[in-house]
Amino acid sequence: MRPPVSRAAFASVLLGRRAVGASLVAARCASSAASPAAAVTAYDHASFVKEIAATDPPEHLNSLLNVLQARGEKIVSPGAKRGLIPVVVPLSESPAGNLTSLLRWPTAPTGMEMPVVEVGKHGLWLLAKNVKQYIHRILVEADINADTGDDVWDAVGEAGENLYTKGDFKESQLADLDVYLLKKVGLFPDVIERKTLRHLEKGDNVSALITGEFYSRDQFPGFGRPFVFNAEILKRVGRTSEAKDSARVALKSPWWTLGCSYEEAAELAGWEDEQIEFIREKVTEEGKREDLKKGKAPEQVVLDEAAFLMDLACVDGNWDDVVDRIAECYREAGLDDVAKFIAYRE
Structure with missing residues (x-):
């Protein structure tokens, strides 16, 4: 029996189209937006999120960029998506080569x-549920780090005063930083795992089993990582x-939300390549026809295809090979704004 496949993060209910601002996008026709060879307009990050990602820019986004730069990271163009999973907006790159982005x-x-x-x-690895929470965490860490603390506080501006008061960690008398973060800032995957x-x-x-189960109780919707980690804990205790x-x-x-390779998660599941083979069949023309015969809506069939192609690209490491087809799937489903964002890359 083949394993069932579902994609909670790719909702079956189609979202209504959002109006895209005309100031920068009007000059780019739909075909140009989908073409890697198209002329590229320079965007700041907030404009890119609004105009290309077609959603509201996060509050304090500019403050986060300033803070990341103060920590020694290099600001990256939001459209520099070549070779990357196509659902991210790049923000900065650390000296170690780690790329912080918005999802x-x-x-x-x-x-x-x-x-x-x-x-x-x-x-992807989830750093924080939102920009505000991530800045809050950085400020707490800066408060106890004499080497970079002042630079971060100078960079964050007024947003910092609204999120954290210097010295609050020390005054809290909590056992350690992780305890403070969980109690005062929010839930973070790396903190829960530690x-x-x-x-x-x-x-x-x-206590380990209780914490692992808590982690996997829909604390981070759409992400598979909590379930992988919980599986690792369960295995370790027999x-x-x-x-x-x-x-x-x-x-x-x-x-791409597992926080590990597909092979590692599949080994924990007791599977080999069954699911990969199943998904490869689902994205064939025959596989899509079978879904239509079973009564699945055409829009849902192409949304499933987009999700499956992203899964396979995560295994194969060939994002650029499939990004145009993924974008076309969203266009066929009536999600033109999403298609434009997926296809955009400098």
């Missing part, structure tokens, strides 16, 4: 803010069957 979910639930992510080899692993190191398997179940749930999410 523009193709079909995000209404009201969901743009998460801050790091682009990795196998997809907390879980510390429980294991202390031999407290029960609960192999439950570990497989958790990993299989993870693989129903976009594979």
Whole structure:
């Protein structure tokens, strides 16, 4: 029996089209926007999010860019998407080569803010649920770091005063930085994972299991990483069957949200290449015809194709080879704004 495949992050209900500002986009016809060879207009990040990503720029976006630069990162053009997963808006690159970006979910639930992510080899790692939360965390860390603290505070401007008061971490008398972040700032995947692993190191398997389960309870909608990590914890404490179940749930999410390679997650799930073969069949013309015969709406068939192509690109590492077809899928589904954003690359 083939494993079921679903994509919660690519909603089955199509979003209404959003009006795209005309100031910079009017000069770019639809065919030019979809063509890698098209003339490129220079955008600042806020304008790019509004005009090309066709969504509202996050509050304090410019403050975040200033803070990232103060930390020694190089600001990157928002349209520099070649070779990258096509759903990100690049922000900055660290000296180590890590790329901090915004994630523009193709079909995000209404009201969901743009998460801050790091682009990795196998997809994305969630840094924070939104820009405001990420700045807040950086300010707390700067408050206890004498080397870079002043530069960060000078860069953040008035936004910093509204998010964090210098000295609050020390005055809180909380045990450590991770505890403070979870209690005062918000939930972060890396912090929750560290907390879980510390429980294991202390031999407290029960607390580790409770924290791992909490992590996977829809704290980070659309991301498969919490389920992969929970599977790893379950396996380490000898609960192999439950570990497989958790990993299989993870693989129903976009594979570029797993925080690891597909192969690692599939091994935890007890699978080999079954799902890859299944998805390759689904994106063939025959596979799409079968879905239509079963009564699936044509719009949903092409949305599924886009999601499947992104999964396969995550495995194959060939984003640029499939980005135009992914964009065309969204265009066929009536999501012209999403298609334009997906196809755009300098």
